[in-house]
Amino acid sequence: MSKNNKDCLLKVDGLKKYFPMNKGLVKAVDDVSFSINRGETLGLVGESGCGKSTTARTIIRLYNPDSGSIELDGFELASLSQKRLMPHRKKMQMIFQDPYSSLNGRMTVRDIINEPISVHTKLNKNDTKNKINDLLERVGLNAGHANRYPHEFSGGQRQRIGIARALAANPDFIICDEPISALDVSIQAQVVNMLEELQEEFGLTYLFIAHDLSMVRHISNQMGVMYLGRIVEIGESSEIYREPKHPYTQALLGANPVPDPRIVRQKLKIIGDIPSPLNIPSGCRFRTRCPHAMDICSKEEPQLTGSGRQVACHLHT
Amino acid sequence: MTDTINNNTFSSDDWDNGPKEEFLKSENLAPSMTYWQDVGRRLRGNIPAMVSAAVIILLILAAVLGPSFSSHSYEDQELSFANIPPIINLYQITPGRYVYMHRNLRLIETTSGGDLIETVGMEKEDLFKKKMFYDIDGTRIILDYSQRPFKLTDVDGKPLETWKKTGPGGYLLGTDALGRDLFVRTLYGARISLLVALIATLANFLIGVIYGGIAGLAGGRTDNIMMRIVDIISTIPLTLYVILIMVVLDSGFLSIIIALGSVYWVNMARIVRGQILALKEQEFVLAARTIGTSTMRVLFQHLLPNSMGVIIVTATMLIPSAIFIESFLSFIGLGVSAPMASWGTLCSESLDSIRTFPYQLFTPALAICITMFAFNFLGDGLRDALDPKLRK
Ligand SMILES: Nc1ncnc2c1ncn2[C@@H]1O[C@H](COP(=O)(O)OP(=O)(O)OP(=O)(O)O)[C@@H](O)[C@H]1O
Ligand SMILES: [Mg+2]
Numbered sequence: 162m163s164k165n166n167k168d169c170l171l172k173v174d175g176l177k178k179y180f181p182m183n184k185g186l187v188k189a190v191d192d193v194s195f196s197i198n199r200g201e202t203l204g205l206v207g208e209s210g211c212g213k214s215t216t217a218r219t220i221i222r223l224y225n226p227d228s229g230s231i232e233l234d235g236f237e238l239a240s241l242s243q244k245r246l247m248p249h250r251k252k253m254q255m256i257f258q259d260p261y262s263s264l265n266g267r268m269t270v271r272d273i274i275n276e277p278i279s280v281h282t283k284l285n286k287n288d289t290k291n292k293i294n295d296l297l298e299r300v301g302l303n304a305g306h307a308n309r310y311p312h313e314f315s316g317g318q319r320q321r322i323g324i325a326r327a328l329a330a331n332p333d334f335i336i337c338d339e340p341i342s343a344l345d346v347s348i349q350a351q352v353v354n355m356l357e358e359l360q361e362e363f364g365l366t367y368l369f370i371a372h373d374l375s376m377v378r379h380i381s382n383q384m385g386v387m388y389l390g391r392i393v394e395i396g397e398s399s400e401i402y403r404e405p406k407h408p409y410t411q412a413l414l415g416a417n418p419v420p421d422p423r424i425v426r427q428k429l430k431i432i433g434d435i436p437s438p439l440n441i442p443s444g445c446r447f448r449t450r451c452p453h454a455m456d457i458c459s460k461e462e463p464q465l466t467g468s469g470r471q472v473a474c475h476l477h478t
Numbered sequence: 479m480t481d482t483i484n485n486n487t488f489s490s491d492d493w494d495n496g497p498k499e500e501f502l503k504s505e506n507l508a509p510s511m512t513y514w515q516d517v518g519r520r521l522r523g524n525i526p527a528m529v530s531a532a533v534i535i536l537l538i539l540a541a542v543l544g545p546s547f548s549s550h551s552y553e554d555q556e557l558s559f560a561n562i563p564p565i566i567n568l569y570q571i572t573p574g575r576y577v578y579m580h581r582n583l584r585l586i587e588t589t590s591g592g593d594l595i596e597t598v599g600m601e602k603e604d605l606f607k608k609k610m611f612y613d614i615d616g617t618r619i620i621l622d623y624s625q626r627p628f629k630l631t632d633v634d635g636k637p638l639e640t641w642k643k644t645g646p647g648g649y650l651l652g653t654d655a656l657g658r659d660l661f662v663r664t665l666y667g668a669r670i671s672l673l674v675a676l677i678a679t680l681a682n683f684l685i686g687v688i689y690g691g692i693a694g695l696a697g698g699r700t701d702n703i704m705m706r707i708v709d710i711i712s713t714i715p716l717t718l719y720v721i722l723i724m725v726v727l728d729s730g731f732l733s734i735i736i737a738l739g740s741v742y743w744v745n746m747a748r749i750v751r752g753q754i755l756a757l758k759e760q761e762f763v764l765a766a767r768t769i770g771t772s773t774m775r776v777l778f779q780h781l782l783p784n785s786m787g788v789i790i791v792t793a794t795m796l797i798p799s800a801i802f803i804e805s806f807l808s809f810i811g812l813g814v815s816a817p818m819a820s821w822g823t824l825c826s827e828s829l830d831s832i833r834t835f836p837y838q839l840f841t842p843a844l845a846i847c848i849t850m851f852a853f854n855f856l857g858d859g860l861r862d863a864l865d866p867k868l869r870k
Contacts, residue, residue: 247770248772257765262760280770323765404627
């Protein structure tokens with residue numbers, strides 16, 4: 162994919178996903194919009210429980226969205242039935258967080274990687290075999306591993322198998338839901354590098370979900386910061402990293418270990434715990450923990466403003 | 479892109495310099511062991527389970543092949559040889575003539591090996607002195623029943639010596655009150671019990687697994703309705719079903735089979751549903767759904783294979799209670815009808831003469847116990863082998 166051809170592959174607009182619970186409605190994703198250009202990566206960060214996985218799973222239609230649109234490669238997916246969605250499924254794939262539960266322990270590596278091939282392509286036996294061997298080598302394993310079972314592999318190797326499975330359908334778009342957080346620190350770097358190489362090679366587009374901000378900054382072009390089901394700041398990742406505008410982003414960056422001791426971050430303390438998604442504060446959802454909270458914050462919900470770099474905060478309007 | 483601060487923050491080099499993961503060389507690996515090979519290895523190490531498996535296999539072989547080795551069939555009656563115990567005392571009258579004194583005051587002539595020939599005719603009976611007189615080849619003997627235990631004496635009243643103890647030829651476990659061979663009848667009862675086990679297992683797999691699988695997979699309202707149906711079925715006692723079905727059908731045994739086949743899967747359905755509900759949130763199932771794998775393939779390729787361990791253990795554990803239900807219903811007279819024999823009817827028939835001929839109860843009761851033990855131990859062993867973490 163050439164760099165100057167910056168067309169938009171995924172456009173999410175006003176996405177909402179609520180879970181009805183006994184105690185009330187969990188607004189896991191509450192009006193999220195963003196877009197990702199072809200061949201680029203959007204990093205999504207935020208505390209645990211802020212709705213990152215739900216956003217990802219709604220986009221890939223594991224959940225049915227309550228409202229909003231999901232436009233992949235010009236096709237609107239949000240309203241399609243599962244049956245009509247089928248031909249679009251192969252264009253988007255997902256890499257999961259837990260390499261232990263993301264592979265079926267009763268299937269061989271060959272069968273695992275074969276699943277998307279058999280669902281989406283009509284390759285004959287020989288071509289399938291070659292394709293599986295190719296994929297295994299692409300992700301740093303070899304053809305001899307095809308007949309083995311997942312439990313014979315380490316966490317990093319299992320994650321590679323999961324990546325090979327995601328690639329097998331020749332997708333354009335891959336969602337990586339914390340693909341390295343369950344891995345050993347020493348292996349994380351290799352897997353991230355491999356994801357970058359694969360992106361280069363196949364022109365892949367990533368939605369990359371992570372806790373670790375420095376890593377998101379490393380891999381993604383754009384970065385979105387989520388808080389309680391909503392994006393509070395979005396823009397070029399290097400810019401956000403250099404100059405976070407939203408108090409929540411500032412706090413997140415402060416909480417993130419800085420690898421270079423020369424950079425001294427102004428550490429902002431976030432007060433208290435994240436509020437329950439059953440009971441979202443009025444006005445700005447971050448105000449209960451924000452050191453800069455003002456009168457207006459409890460009355461009016463700030464909207465994302467600005468072009469390119471967007472912040473939803475009354476300090477920046 | 480603005481990369482101006484790259485030199486004092488993170489650079490991609492930092493990621494490259496991480497230690498390299500050690501890769502398995504496929505050549506050096508031990509041969510790949512599948513889950514089931516692993517289970518088999520663990521099961522073979524469990525002695526009670528292996529003994530139980532051997533007992534079950536023997537039982538199946540005996541039930542299928544055993545009756546054909548016997549010269550008697552399960553329904554042949556020989557009233558003159560009724561209630562013969564498995565071990566008999568022989569008396570030698572003259573060389574070449576042997577008799578067995580039956581407890582209901584008859585002499586039965588046998589061969590030297592114990593084969594029963596015929597009832598010996600009585601010469602006369604003294605009802606006052608409670609003595610029976612016999613004349614065998616000129617040798618006169620007296621069956622004295624004036625006091626217990628009954629005695630066989632010569633003309634002078636001297637008790638005869640037991641010549642030898644032996645089994646009644648051809649009747650390995652003796653005979654019942656109608657002179658039918660108990661060994662063949664017990665094996666026939668094993669056939670009935672194993673048939674019941676087979677029906678219960680089939681119902682569990684064909685209905686229970688599929689029903690529970692679909693309920694768990696569908697979730698929501700469908701699941702709710704399906705599980706309420708299961709609740710209703712399971713609150714009605716099985717005995718009641720059998721009685722209701724018996725109203726329509728004459729055969730008690732067929733009623734039991736139909737009742738078991740139609741309602742004995744509910745426990746399995748519940749267990750499978752629980753498994754599926756837990757499994758379907760696992761990431762490999764989500765992965766299959768993002769791939770677009772069809773629902774049926776998700777069920778049969780991902781969910782059921784991962785529940786197979788629990789399914790097999792449950793099926794094994796449900797067999798003994800099915801066998802017991804049939805035996806119990808036959809015992810109280812709702813099951814197989816004569817001349818068919820089930821362990822339950824054998825037990826109940828033996829009760830009429832439990833004081834005099836207790837051996838008739840012993841065999842079928844022991845058969846029920848051994849079978850139930852064997853299936854339970856095998857089920858336990860399977861559970862330990864399938865999930866070593868569950869072992870207490
Ligand atoms: N299937 C579901 N049913 C009900 N509530 C759910 C469901 N999935 C997620 N939630 C709720 O939605 C909120 C967002 O969850 P989500 O898993 O998206 O968070 P996350 O940002 O991915 O967190 P983490 O970093 O821990 O993975 C949480 O409060 C969670 O309890
Ligand atoms: Mg998550």
